[in-house]
Amino acid sequence: MDWFNIVSLVFSAIGCVTGCAALVQTHNANKISEKSLGVGEEANVLSSESNGLSSDANQIGEDANLIAGRSVEVTSDQRTYEWAAQFDAKTGVMAVINDCGFRASDVRVVVRLEDETIGDVHADDVAGFKQVEFELPLVCEKLREETAKRNEFVIGPVFVRLDIYVSWITDLGMHRSIHSKQGFGYAKRKKILS
Incomplete structure (x- = not known):
């Protein structure tokens, strides 16, 4: 065997190990990507619920402002009727x-x-x-x-x-x-x- 074949064999072995490591890393990356997609979907659902709650809170705030304004009007109605x-x-x-x-x-x-x-x-x-x-x-x-x-x-x-x-x-x-x-x-x- 000559040196050329040995070097080729070493590089092939290194390439094979690198390829296997890349396959394992790709597999892990795919799993992490799937998990992140699930988390992203949950985040979208939570964000949608949060927007709904925020909209409800805004409506309650508007109603409270109307009630407070009406209270001010009523308490300021100090006219004396005879x-x-x-x-x-x-x-x-x-x-x-x-x-x-x-x-x-x-x-x-x-x-x-x-x-x-x-x-x-x-x-x-x-x-x-x-x-x-x-x-x-x-x-x-x-x-x-x-x-x-x-x-x-x-x-x-x-x-x-x-x-x-x-x-x-x-x-x-x-x-x-x-x-x-x-x-x-x-x-x-x-x-x-x-």
């Missing part, structure tokens, strides 16, 4: 007056006499200094009864005591209500409800 009532004994008509410059919506007025509702009216919108009118014939009847009960020794005006309930919504959406007990007689006087 209501008054006037009864005309000749016509039997009661007027409940929005006695301020602010608009009131969804206004409901309930009038009760001795635990009996004798008037119930609703108005969608009552502008400032405007009024809601409704008939209360039972009040006129009670005034006549009270007058008939009087004798010559009783001095003073005749009146009927009424419970008046007013509920409304302010310009900024705040629900408010008042209850007042007032006496109404033959004199047509404006009574402040408080």
Whole structure:
């Protein structure tokens, strides 16, 4: 054997060992690549879920901001609404007056006499200094009864005591209500409800 064959044989052996090592490394690299693909797919799924959670969190944040803004509006609604009532004994008509410059919506007025509702009216919108009118014939009847009960020794005006309930919504959406007990007689006087 000559040197040339020996050198060839050594290089062939080295090439064979190198090829086998390359095959093992390629096999390992393929396994690692498969694992990284699985991890990448899991990362994509987690990323998608994360995006969904982030979107939900953004929506919750927007809702919270709306609620907070609405709370600020409601707490800043410190306007003082004043209501008054006037009864005309000749016509039997009661007027409940929005006695301020602010608009009131969804206004409901309930009038009760001795635990009996004798008037119930609703108005969608009552502008400032405007009024809601409704008939209360039972009040006129009670005034006549009270007058008939009087004798010559009783001095003073005749009146009927009424419970008046007013509920409304302010310009900024705040629900408010008042209850007042007032006496109404033959004199047509404006009574402040408080």
